[in-house]
Amino acid sequence: MNTNLTGPAPEKAPESAPATSPENRYDVAVLGAGMAGGMLAAVLARHGVKVLLLDAGTHPRFAVGESTIPYTSTMTRVIAERYDVPELLPLASFAGVREHVAPMSGRKQNFGFVYHREGHPQDPEQINQLVVPEWQRTETHLFRQDVDAYLFHLAVRHGAEARTATRITEISVDAATGAVLRSDRGEEFHASYVVDGSGFRSPLADAFGLREQPTRARHHSRSLFTHMVGVTPYDDAPSARGHKQPSPWHAGTLHHVFDGGWLWVIPFDNHDGALSPLCSVGLTLDERVFPKGEADAQQEFDAFLARFPQIAEQFQDARAVRPWVSTGRLQYSANRTVGDRFCLTAHAAGFIDALYSRGLTNTMEIVNVLAWRLIEASRDGDWSTERFAHVDRLQQGLFDVHDDVVYSSFVGFRDYELWNAVLRVWEATSIMPTMTLERAYRSFLQSRDDRVFRELEASDTPGLPAPVGADVSALLTFTRETCQAVEAGELASGEAAARILARVEAADFLPRPFALGDRDNRCFEATPELMQRAMEWGRTEAPAHIGALFG
Known part of the structure; x- marks a missing residue:
């Protein structure tokens, strides 16, 4: 059944709630008005969800996480079209950002x-x-203070209620009724659900002891x-x-x-x-x-x-x-990111490293899978933890995938040949999932059937989409284990490099014309001619589950 995300909201199922005035009762409270919070609040408000957007700071403000990648831009298009928020589309291209959002930005x-x-x-x-x-x-290259402010004001324009310079000092959650948030000003807010997109000093992580000690990150x-x-x-x-x-x-x-x-x-x-x-x-x-x-x-x-x-x-x-x-050590993680009536997202959930610009991508991945669940919950009153379980699986998977890539890269930094080999694995983890998402996006534009995106969630490798997820995951695991052997002194870096390149070369899911396993192919450029040859490979030589991406 195709869920209508843009139609009128049906009557909500009855929900027991404390006797509070309508003015301070919300469907969703979002902590943090950065990119994650601003974008999510805009999407939710666009669909009639009563949203409270809270932030301890004000706009504009300095922020890092400034570089987009093709997957980020494709996911931005997905969110804009899937949730009918056309004001997000300019963020998917340099021309759009420069003209409509943040003219101080650079090109990449x-x-x-x-x-x-x-x-x-x-x-x-x-x-x-x-x-x-x-x-x-x-x-x-996003000039983040302008981008974050744009998303903040977009959320307000669509109906979110914003409170900046408001620090939440106390949170209590009841699985049956929702959350109560208290601020440093003595204000009290009630919400059916809380999304924390704030950062390392997450109020929810602190309140419920969610930080892994020590973090499981290898990097x-x-x-x-x-x-x-x-x-x-x-x-x-x-x-x-x-x-x-x-x-x-x-x-x-x-x-x-x-x-x-x-x-x-x-x-x-x-x-x-x-x-x-x-x-x-x-x-x-x-x-x-x-x-x-x-x-x-x-x-x-x-x-x-x-x-x-x-x-x-x-x-x-x-x-x-x-x-x-x-900073001190950057890496931190959460033992769980979803619980009764709450979800940690973005940098509240965890962080690895800015290498490869995955932060914004992971943020938008979570906005995409979280938004439709919150919209439906606001309509049918089902805020159960089970409804949001996939969000936790995805966030933990994204964390572990990025940890494996960056950990392997830092081991590779010891020796150019090993680094040159590990970089090809990163290229595989970047190129193939992007192609998968782009195909889903094209399919959605033709059908407007939301099941296209829900089917992407049915992956056995959270953090890597089907149908390429299992293949990429196996390559990444092999690479990480090989680098662990180097770090332990059990394998020479030159031999490790040769093994990784051989594994990439033998990978039948990677387009042969890309030559990612060729040691001397140090600069990769997807020219129209190369992509035409890749399309022919996809039609004639690729495994069936990969060939579908080239159809």
């Missing part, structure tokens, strides 16, 4: 990776790049980051003159990678007519290799550049224009 035409060895000149052969095909789309890292001006495009740096990558480094997100960490450069000034001189810069380090000392963030950054003079070429005239943020 590639993922660029430059490998460095301390004490050695950068080898121009040790580079990798995945080009976002311009003929298909352009991704975005270790800490970070320091800021916005800068005066950052030199790496294409103009002397050490980049020998590079032969297909797309300019400054046209995308640049990752300088090295044993023990990576440094991001996300420019907002990299297109004609750019309004912003800013560049997001962050240094992420394995805290076991680079323990945090007494130096402040600027001093630590300067000391790092002194160790890597060819990275420093980008920063000779750069200066920070906002205070540095310096």
Whole structure:
């Protein structure tokens, strides 16, 4: 049966509730007015759900999580069309963001990776790049303070009630009646359901002891980051003159990678007519290799550049224009993200690392599967934990998938050959799920049948969609176990690299024309000609469950 998400709301089933005035009784209270909270509140309010959007801060404000990937943009289109919120569509392309949402944003035409060895000149052969095909789309470096404010105001425009500068200090939940929230101002709010999209200091995680201690994450890292001006495009740096990558480094997100960490450069000034001189810069380090000392963030950054003079070429005239943020270990997780009348989502549920820009993608995955459940619950009164169980399975799966990818990458950073091999696995985890989601999106546009997306939830590998999930999961598990053997000293990095590339080469679910298992195919660009050959492979050689993606 096709659920009508845009029709009038039927009468709700009776629900026992405390005797509170209608003014402070809500269907859903959303904690946190960042991208997750703002987008979810906008979708819910658009469908007549009575939403309270709470945040301890105000807009505009600094935020990271600034880089989109193709999966993110496709999921944005899915949410916009599935839930009939057309104001979300501009977020799915650089042109739309620049014109309608955040003109201070930058463009993203590639993922660029430059490998460095301390004490050695950068080898121009040790580079990798995945080009976002311009003929298909352009991704975005989001100027988050404007994007978050846009979504916040969109939620309000659709009818959400917003309370900023309001910190929730106490939460109590009753499985039969809902939640009571109390603020630092002495206000009391009642809601049938609470969604916490706030962050590490999640009120719900604190109230119900949901943080895993210690986290199950294998990966270790800490970070320091800021916005800068005066950052030199790496294409103009002397050490980049020998590079032969297909797309300019400054046209995308640049990752300088090295044993023990990576440094991001996300420019907002990299297109004609750019309004912003800013560049997001962050240094992420394995805290076991680079323990945090007494130096402040600027001093630590300067000391790092002194160790890597060819990275420093980008920063000779750069200066920070906002205070540095310096963290301890970034990784945290939750033993459960769904319970009686509540759900943790986005960074309230857990975090791994900014590597590969998965944060926004995971956020939108959860908005997509959570929204229709909340809309239906607001109509039929069924707020049972069982209805939301899939949301927990998906969030935990997304966490573990990203942990495996990033953990393996950091092990790979020890040796370029191993890193070059692990990167192909990341490409597989990125390209194939994106193709799966894009096919579902095209099918929905033709049929407008919501079952297209509900069927995607029927995956045996939460965090990776069917039909590619099992194949990608097996490859990722093999890669992580191989890297664990390297970390334990049981396997040489060169042998590990050879095994991973051989496994990628033998993977029948990966399009043969992509040549992801070819060691020397360090830069991947999905040209129209390459995609045409991939389509032919899909029709004639691919396994049946993969060939359907090319139909």
